[in-house]
Amino acid sequence: MDTKSNKYYLTTAIPYVNAPPHIGHALEFVQADTIAKYHALKGQEVFLTTGVDENSIKCVQAAAKQNITTKALCDANSNSFREFVKSIGMHYDAFVRSSQDEAHWNGVEKLWNMCMDSDDIYKKTYSGLYCTGCEAFYTQKDLVNGLCPEHLTKPDVVKEENYFFRLSKYSGRIREMIDSGSLVILPKERKNEIIGQIDEGLEDFSISRSNERAKGWGIAVPKDESQKIYVWFDALSIYLTSIGFGSNEQKFKSLWPADMHIIGKGIIRFHAIYWPAMLMSAGLEMPKHIIVHGYVTSKGQKISKSLGNVVDPMAMIDKYEVNAVRYYLLRGIPTFEDGDFSENDLIAANNTELVANIGNFIHRTMTFAYKNYKGELKSKNAIDKNDMEIISRINLLIDEFDADMSNFKIGRGLNRVLEVSSIGNKYFQDNKPWELINADRDGCEKVLFVCIGICKALSVLLYPYLPDAAEQLAKSLNTNIELLQGAKILPQGEVHINEPKQLFKKIEDAKAI
Numbered sequence: 178m179d180t181k182s183n184k185y186y187l188t189t190a191i192p193y194v195n196a197p198p199h200i201g202h203a204l205e206f207v208q209a210d211t212i213a214k215y216h217a218l219k220g221q222e223v224f225l226t227t228g229v230d231e232n233s234i235k236c237v238q239a240a241a242k243q244n245i246t247t248k249a250l251c252d253a254n255s256n257s258f259r260e261f262v263k264s265i266g267m268h269y270d271a272f273v274r275s276s277q278d279e280a281h282w283n284g285v286e287k288l289w290n291m292c293m294d295s296d297d298i299y300k301k302t303y304s305g306l307y308c309t310g311c312e313a314f315y316t317q318k319d320l321v322n323g324l325c326p327e328h329l330t331k332p333d334v335v336k337e338e339n340y341f342f343r344l345s346k347y348s349g350r351i352r353e354m355i356d357s358g359s360l361v362i363l364p365k366e367r368k369n370e371i372i373g374q375i376d377e378g379l380e381d382f383s384i385s386r387s388n389e390r391a392k393g394w395g396i397a398v399p400k401d402e403s404q405k406i407y408v409w410f411d412a413l414s415i416y417l418t419s420i421g422f423g424s425n426e427q428k429f430k431s432l433w434p435a436d437m438h439i440i441g442k443g444i445i446r447f448h449a450i451y452w453p454a455m456l457m458s459a460g461l462e463m464p465k466h467i468i469v470h471g472y473v474t475s476k477g478q479k480i481s482k483s484l485g486n487v488v489d490p491m492a493m494i495d496k497y498e499v500n501a502v503r504y505y506l507l508r509g510i511p512t513f514e515d516g517d518f519s520e521n522d523l524i525a526a527n528n529t530e531l532v533a534n535i536g537n538f539i540h541r542t543m544t545f546a547y548k549n550y551k552g553e554l555k556s557k558n559a560i561d562k563n564d565m566e567i568i569s570r571i572n573l574l575i576d577e578f579d580a581d582m583s584n585f586k587i588g589r590g591l592n593r594v595l596e597v598s599s600i601g602n603k604y605f606q607d608n609k610p611w612e613l614i615n616a617d618r619d620g621c622e623k624v625l626f627v628c629i630g631i632c633k634a635l636s637v638l639l640y641p642y643l644p645d646a647a648e649q650l651a652k653s654l655n656t657n658i659e660l661l662q663g664a665k666i667l668p669q670g671e672v673h674i675n676e677p678k679q680l681f682k683k684i685e686d687a688k689a690i
């Protein structure tokens with residue numbers, strides 16, 4: 178059996194750990210988790226890699242500022258990332274710490290040697306403008322008023338002998354691959370941006386730095402102790418080393434290439450140009466998709482400490498619970514564009530949609546069925562034309578959800594879930610089971626049977642977005658989370674449900690700022 182065709186390997190970006198997680202990480206983690214869980218619903222073997230990028234000058238500098246060792250800083254910050262990932266509910270299969278994971282070091286050296294063997298690495302003296310925040314060299318024309326476009330800080334002038342990677346050699350092949358769509362970059366604007374950068378001409382880039390500048394921190398260049406491997410060459414390799422490259426070739430072969438890398442728009446050049454070139458040089462297969470999300474802004478501005486508009490995602494989870502935070506990030510922030518984070522919008526989305534629409538439908542159906550039929554329901558009465566129409570509308574929405582999610586349209590997929598729930602609410606309201614129970618007990622049972630079918634569909638559709646709530650609902654329905662095809666409603670059968678629990682809670686306005 179070809180197991181490879183049924184795997185789905187995806188990665189988050191590998192964040193720096195010079196500072197604790199911010200709301201942008203929260204967005205990326207829930208997006209990645211949602212995509213991963215959708216593919217699990219498709220019956221695929223999913224593997225999700227995340228980790229932390231610790232071998233950077235930033236970490237060395239941040240540690241020096243706090244008067245602690247670089248390792249102590251990385252230990253503390255990587256722990257807070259790991260805790261955070263858990264709190265936001267992202268399930269991962271590998272969490273790599275680039276400074277501590279021995280298998281990673283071996284894999285990075287292996288990749289370096291493969292590129293060396295392809296004659297793509299050479300040494301030269303170089304002078305350039307370096308932004309430590311980006312860990313990247315810039316040319317004068319990249320800068321905005323002489324400042325780094327990402328950090329708005331003045332880059333350092335750095336002159337030293339480095340190893341370089343022959344990026345220029347691969348520009349034609351990379352362009353062709355992106356243009357033809359064999360490597361998909363979404364959204365289209367980001368793809369065009371990269372094509373534009375390639376057309377401006379690609380220069381070879383530095384992939385090492387002196388020990389002196391790296392302060393001795395990082396992975397040594399093979400056979401040259403005077404140099405450390407450049408942080409991006411090292412960090413990108415996590416996508417390979419986390420699945421066995423250089424340590425477990427069988428595992429690596431079963432999972433590579435990556436089906437998806439999800440990243441923020443600030444690091445697209447590294448992923449869509451440098452990374453494919455490195456892989457080509459090493460003779461490795463290309464990733465299939467690069468999904469680029471926007472920035473989370475606050476009060477309409479880029480989040481920064483100096484502007485005083487930082488949103489602490491941990492505090493948000495403590496204050497509002499993870500369901501509300503995940504729901505809002507996936508619903509209120511567009512999948513591919515910048516979106517403004519607002520606590521008031523979070524509360525509104527929770528109260529008017531999650532609680533008043535989805536939660537209300539599930540709660541009224543489940544409690545009514547449990548109370549009046551002791552949780553045992555059959556479709557004794559023939560399903561009429563109206564019911565069949567409702568059932569086929571829901572089943573069609575499940576197909577549309579599938580199409581949206583397979584194209585990474587996470588927010589649109591969530592719209593379908595809301596539509597399913599709205600149909601359920603209207604059907605419940607129109608059929609008035611609270612009156613029907615006295616007039617026509619079997620007819621009422623049939624209505625509830627359809628409603629429970631819709632609840633079951635919701636347990637599956639909600640799973641990628643709100644896994645805990647979906648699992649709790651499935652438990653009340655006396656079932657497990659089914660595969661997506663199993664979400665479709667059947668017109669006949671019987672169900673046994675357990676005593677339901679309330680899934681979502683209204684946020685009282687007093688909690689808002």
Ligand SMILES: [Zn+2]
Pocket residue numbers: 308309310311312325326327328329
């Ligand atoms: Zn920068």
